Every structure is written in structure tokens, then in C-alpha cells.
Amino acid sequence: xxxxxxxxxxxxxxxxxxxxxxxxxxxxxxxxxxxxxxxxxxxxxxxxxxxxxxxxxxxxxxxxxxxxxxxxxxxxxxxxxxxxxxxxxxxxxxxxxxxxxxxxxxxxxxxxxxxxxxxxxxxxxxxxxxxxxxxxxxxxxxxxxxxxxxxxxxxxxxxxxxxxxxxxxxxxxxxxxxxxxxxxxxxxxxxxxxxxxxxxxxxxxxxxxxxxxxxxxxxxxxxxxxxxxxxxxxxxxxxxxxxxxxxxxxxxxxxxxxxxxxxxxxxxxxxxxxxxxxxxxxxx
Amino acid sequence: xxxxxxxxxxxxxxxxxxxxxxxxxxxxxxxxxxxxxxxxxxxxxxxxxxxxxxxxxxxxxxxxxxxxxxxxxxxxxxxxxxxxxxxxxxxxxxxxxxxxxxxxxxxxxxxxxxxxxxxxxxxxxxxxxxxxxxxxxxxxxxxxxxxxxxxxxxxxxxxxxxxxxxxxxxxxxxxxxxxxxxxxxxxxxxxxxxxxxxxxxxxxxxxxxxxxxxxxxxxxxxxxxxxxxxxxxxxxxxxxxxxxxxxxxxxxxxxxxxxxxxxxxxxxxxxxxxxxxxxxxxxxxxxxxxxxxxxxxxxxxxxxxxxxxxxxxxxxxxxxxxxxxxxxxxxxxxxxxxxxxxxxxxxxxxxxxxxxxxxxxxxxxxxxxxxx
Numbered sequence: 282x283x284x285x286x287x288x289x290x291x292x293x294x295x296x297x298x299x300x301x302x303x304x305x306x307x308x309x310x311x312x313x314x315x316x317x318x319x320x321x322x323x324x325x326x327x328x329x330x331x332x333x334x335x336x337x338x339x340x341x342x343x344x345x346x347x348x349x350x351x352x353x354x355x356x357x358x359x360x361x362x363x364x365x366x367x368x369x370x371x372x373x374x375x376x377x378x379x380x381x382x383x384x385x386x387x388x389x390x391x392x393x394x395x396x397x398x399x400x401x402x403x404x405x406x407x408x409x410x411x412x413x414x415x416x417x418x419x420x421x422x423x424x425x426x427x428x429x430x431x432x433x434x435x436x437x438x439x440x441x442x443x444x445x446x447x448x449x450x451x452x453x454x455x456x457x458x459x460x461x462x463x464x465x466x467x468x469x470x471x472x473x474x475x476x477x478x479x480x481x482x483x484x485x486x487x488x489x490x491x492x493x494x495x496x497x498x499x500x501x502x503x504x505x506x507x508x509x510x511x512x513x514x515x516x517x518x519x520x521x522x523x524x525x526x527x528x529x530x531x532x533x534x535x536x537x538x539x540x541x542x543x544x545x546x547x548x549x550x551x552x553x554x555x556x557x558x559x560x561x562x563x564x565x
Numbered sequence: 566x567x568x569x570x571x572x573x574x575x576x577x578x579x580x581x582x583x584x585x586x587x588x589x590x591x592x593x594x595x596x597x598x599x600x601x602x603x604x605x606x607x608x609x610x611x612x613x614x615x616x617x618x619x620x621x622x623x624x625x626x627x628x629x630x631x632x633x634x635x636x637x638x639x640x641x642x643x644x645x646x647x648x649x650x651x652x653x654x655x656x657x658x659x660x661x662x663x664x665x666x667x668x669x670x671x672x673x674x675x676x677x678x679x680x681x682x683x684x685x686x687x688x689x690x691x692x693x694x695x696x697x698x699x700x701x702x703x704x705x706x707x708x709x710x711x712x713x714x715x716x717x718x719x720x721x722x723x724x725x726x727x728x729x730x731x732x733x734x735x736x737x738x739x740x741x742x743x744x745x746x747x748x749x750x751x752x753x754x755x756x757x758x759x760x761x762x763x764x765x766x767x768x769x770x771x772x773x774x775x776x777x778x779x780x781x782x783x784x785x786x787x788x789x790x791x792x793x794x795x796x797x798x799x800x801x802x803x804x805x806x807x808x809x810x811x812x813x814x815x816x817x818x819x820x821x822x823x824x825x826x827x828x829x830x831x832x833x834x835x836x837x838x839x840x841x842x843x844x845x846x847x848x849x850x851x852x853x854x855x856x857x858x859x860x861x862x863x864x865x866x867x868x869x870x871x872x873x874x875x876x877x878x879x880x881x882x883x884x885x886x887x888x889x890x891x892x893x894x895x896x897x898x899x900x901x902x903x904x905x906x907x908x909x910x911x912x913x914x915x916x917x918x919x920x921x922x923x924x925x926x927x928x929x930x931x932x933x934x935x936x937x
Binding site: 398458538540 | 626627648700702703704707708709711716717721724726751752756759826830831837840
């Protein structure tokens with residue numbers, strides 16, 4: 282009986298080896314297909330009108346509103362926002378969503394953690410490039426992304442995806458009484474230029490599920506994304522458009538208690554400030 | 566013998582076939598290894614829900630586990646969670662007071678400065694589906710935890726420092742890795758605390774035993790029964806059902822001026838969350854359970870005694886456009902009429918809602934206390 286059993290398993294083993302050999306040939310054939318998933322770089326290049334955008338530099342702003350004309354000057358200390366749920370659009374209109382695509386775009390001076398109570402700072406940083414990986418090979422006519430955090434994650438600060446974290450000052454501080462990430466944060470100092478100039482700091486933030494919204498960018502011509510191509514998408518982010526409010530001086534704080542102004546600020550990001558500069562791809 | 570062997574071989578064919586299929590699959594996907602065998606998941610914690618309670622929706626993203634609850638309990642009593650190392654959740658949430666703190670406005674945070682609102686009780690949170698805090702601004706226990714943890718006048722903690730401290734501690738690295746696959750993170754601190762808090766079920770008062778068993782040693786006396794019927798009739802609009810709260814938000818006529826916009830509108834109640842003008846001054850209905858051990862009352866602790874509360878509802882309701890219509894009589898007059906005897910009966914009944922077993926339950930007590 283023992284001999285028989287060995288004989289049997291011998292047959293089974295041979296059969297297994299034969300099968301593996303056959304099916305592995307098939308796999309190798311599949312592997313010769315050239316198209317594999319690729320990555321692309323999306324650049325969120327901050328500008329101020331026609332100038333480069335820099336922190337701590339004074340920019341003139343001519344405010345015209347029903348009260349008259351005013352000369353303002355803005356100095357920025359912080360521009361941070363979540364870019365999320367990137368989707369690439371195929372020529373047939375279908376969309377390819379990139380999983381876990383959450384990125385923090387930022388240009389900021391040092392930020393004291395929790396108003397400096399711990400003597401800790403969030404370091405000054407400039408990050409405007411986002412490398413989106415794992416995009417299925419293909420030709421794409423455009424890209425969609427959202428500014429902010431989708432309700433699933435925005436309603437529960439303990440859920441993780443991509444770069445999303447409540448630890449970098451884009452969730453905490455004054456917003457903790459109201460569960461939401463800070464979607465966008467723009468702050469600095471504004472000066473009313475007149476005989477006796479006046480200055481005040483401003484904090485313009487958005488958050489809450491109602492502010493979560495999507496931007497669609499359509500390329501001039503399709504770009505190719507795969508493992509054999511280098512591609513990038515360059516976007517302009519015009520800060521001069523972000524600060525386009527009728528009454529900025531009287532609304533130096535925008536946040537959870539000013540939903541209408543948050544609506545305007547969100548629209549400034551999506552409809553005025555962010556736009557396509559160029560999108561291109563070349564073979565590696 | 567031969568027959569037996571044949572039968573054995575026939576029995577083996579499908580198994581060998583399956584093994585072959587697995588081998589084939591494995592052999593051909595060299596670049597993607599076989600999925601890890603499913604780990605035998607963490608032991609779930611089964612919430613004991615009193616049979617007369619409504620069903621509770623489990624938190625899908627943070628299921629209760631034995632280890633998670635255990636860790637949350639230890640963290641609840643852990644001073645390391647605060648900037649100065651001395652303030653834990655339990656500093657303001659004392660079990661014997663139904664996890665409240667007995668004062669109108671707490672000053673026992675790390676800064677010593679007074680807080681803006683009264684510390685709420687903690688129990689039956691597995692049913693608190695309309696948000697946490699007096700205005701419901703925090704959407705779940707997980708997110709809520711970051712509020713007191715980081716608030717400068719409560720625990721004043723930096724979440725990065727919190728992770729460092731826990732990593733450097735003797736016990737916590739193992740406790741976290743036992744409870745969560747990704748070990749020590751600020752998010753898991755919040756998840757563990759939420760799990761422990763969901764186990765704080767209070768449903769074993771004399772009233773409950775009476776409801777479940779009827780007559781017997783727990784039977785309510787005539788006055789208490791009268792009080793029960795008065796509470797259902799006069800207070801049940803908000804303090805409804807077996808939880809004795811509708812977990813909703815009402816303006817109960819304690820104020821009629823909501824012009825104070827300080828502290829990000831904290832005095833405006835639910836309005837600051839919904840921006841619905843009818844929510845001005847509306848705050849969450851607290852449960853009547855354990856109410857006799859959780860004085861003072863209201864979102865700012867303004868009433869020191871339950872008698873003060875009843876007097877307010879009987880004759881102190883402020884009439885404004887946003888005062889909840891449940892607080893008006895049929896003829897349009899504000900207030901819920903109550904005679905002296907009725908107030909006494911109500912208070913007698915409220916005493917039967919004190920859940921001594923809950924207030925003394927060792928499973929909810931400080932696990933670091935060695936007293937037996």
C-alpha cells in the first residue's frame with residue numbers, strides 16, 4: 282500500500298508540473314504586452330496675475346466695490362489645500378479613478394502647532410507637484426479632481442487614505458468643534474493703502490461637506506499615460522483670483538461660521554483661479 | 566484492501582485537482598504572491614443591549630473588539646494623553662457621576678481656564694447617532710476625541726507628541742498592536758476611546774428592572790409610578806423612549822437673546838452647525854437616565870438642582886420665535902404646568918433611573934487602580 286501511494290503521488294506531481302509548464306508559457310506571452318500603468322505629474326503652479334507667486338511679498342490689489350475704489354496690498358503667509366479623487370477622462374468620456382489619491386498642496390511659512398502651545402512648528406514648505414501613480418495605460422483627454430475631502434473621510438477623522446491626516450494642521454485647531462477637515466487655507470496680511478495705512482491679518486478657510494467640489498480640466502489634445510511615456514499636466518493657480526471678494530476688508534475671517542463666503546471662496550478656487558496651462562506627453 | 570484503496574483514491578481526486586489548480590495559479594503569478602492567509606480576525610466584543618432598548622447601529626468603520634475596548638478603557642484613564650501628563654478623559658468624566666464632573670463649568674483642563682460649556686454625561690453613546698457635543702457638531706465619537714485632546718483648555722495635546730509618548734511607553738506598543746493592525750497612531754487612540762465609550766451602556770436601573778420584571782423587589786411605588794406617567798406625558802416630547810432622549814436638538818426656552826457671537830457662535834446652539842434659524846439656541850436633549858447624579862443641568866450647567874430645572878419648565882420658559890413649540894400649552898402660553906405634588910412625583914421617579922450597577926461597574930472603572 283505504501284508503494285502504491287508513492288506511485289500515485291508521483292503521477293499527480295508529474296501532472297502538476299506539466300500543467301504549470303503549460304500555463305506559465307501563457308503568462309510569459311501576456312507579459313510581452315507593452316502597455317502597463319503609468320504615472321503623471323500634476324503641477325499646481327501658484328501665480329499672482331502675471332507674476333510669480335511668493336510668500337511674504339506685497340502684491341497690489343485694486344478693489345472696486347459698490348463703496349468705491351480702494352488700493353489694497355496683500356502679503357501671503359499660507360496657501361494650502363487638499364487635492365483629492367483624481368480621475369482621468371478617456372476619449373470615450375469614461376473615467377478612470379485613481380484610488381487613494383489625496384494630496385496636500387501647500388506653500389507656507391512655519392506654522393506654530395496649536396498656536397505655539399507646544400513650542401512646535403509645522404515647517405515652512407513649498408509643494409506644488411503631485412505625482413499621480415498607478416494610472417491605467419491609455420490616452421486621456423482631461424483630468425478631474427476635487428478640492429477638499431469627500432464626506433466619507435471628512436465625517437470621520439480616523440479614516441486614512443493617501444496623504445490625508447489630521448496631524449498637519451489641516452483638521453485641528455478652531456475647527457474641532459465641527460467635524461471637518463480644513464479644505465483650503467489662505468492667510469496673510471492685508472493693508473489698506475491710504476494716508477494712514479491700516480493692516481490686518483486674514484484667515485480665509487473652507488471646509489464642510491457642502492464645500493467639497495470637483496474641477497474638470499480638459500486638455501488641448503489627448504496625452505498618453507503608460508509605463509513607456511513621460512507626461513505632465515501644468516495648472517495655473519492664480520492667487521489674485523482667490524482673493525476676489527466684494528468686501529474682503531470686512532471679512533478678514535472666513536470659515537465654518539460664514540458659509541456664504543465659503544461658497545464664494547470655493548468658487549474662486551474652482552471657477553476662477555485654477556486653469557490649464559499645458560498638458561503633454563512624450564515617449565520615454 | 567484493494568476496494569478500500571480505490572475508494573480512497575476516488576475521494577482524493579477532487580482534492581488533488583484543487584491542489585493542482587492552486588499550484589498552477591501560484592506558479593504563474595510570480596510577480597503577485599498568493600494573498601496572505603486571512604488572519605483570524607480580532608475577537609469581536611459583543612455589546613450587551615438591554616432587551617427593551619432600541620437596536621443600535623454598529624460603527625462599521627470601527628467595529629468593537631475585546632482588545633480595542635480594553636485599550637480604550639486604559640486610554641480613557643490615561644494622563645499621558647494630556648500636555649501636562651495629568652489630565653485624562655476621566656478627569657472631567659467621572660464614573661460615579663455618570664461620567665460627568667459635578668460642576669457647571671470645568672476648570673480642570675491643562676490651562677486651568679474655564680471651558681465654554683458644561684461637561685456632558687457619557688453613556689448609551691452607541692445610540693448617539695445625531696452627533697456629539699451639545700450642538701451635535703462632532704459627527705462621531707472617533708472624530709469627537711480630537712476635540713478635547715487638542716483643545717488648549719482641555720488636554721492641550723499635540724497629536725504628534727501623543728504618538729511619540731505612547732511609542733516610548735512600556736505597555737502601549739503591544740496593547741495597540743494587539744488591537745489595531747497599524748499599531749500606535751493618533752487615529753487609533755480615537756478609535757479605541759470610541760470603542761470603550763460605546764460599551765458604556767446604562768440600562769439596569771430600578772426602572773429598568775421594573776419594566777423587564779414587573780412586580781418584585783424593584784417594583785415602583787405609587788408615587789414613582791405617578792412620576793413615570795407624568796414624565797411620559799409632560800417630558801416625553803423630547804426625553805422620549807427607553808433612552809429617555811430623542812437625541813435631537815431643542816431650544817428649551819432658557820434664553821431668548823442669541824446675539825452673542827463670541828467663541829465661533831458657541832452660544833447659538835445647533836444653529837452654528839445647521840445655519841437653520843429655527844436651531845438658534847437649540848441644544849441636544851440629555852437623557853433623564855442617571856439625571857439625579859449628574860447635576861448641574863443644561864449646556865452651561867446653570868441649574869444646580871433638578872428642582873431648578875422643573876421650575877424652569879413650569880414657569881421660566883422664555884417666549885421667543887425659536888422656543889420649541891413642545892413647551893407651549895394649548896392656549897399658547899409658554900411652560901409646562903406642574904403642581905408641587907407632581908414635581909415631587911417626577912423627582913421620585915427620576916431617582917429610579919439611577920443605574921447603580923452602571924455607576925459602580927468595575928468593567929468601566931480605571932483599570933490601573935489596584936483596589937479590588
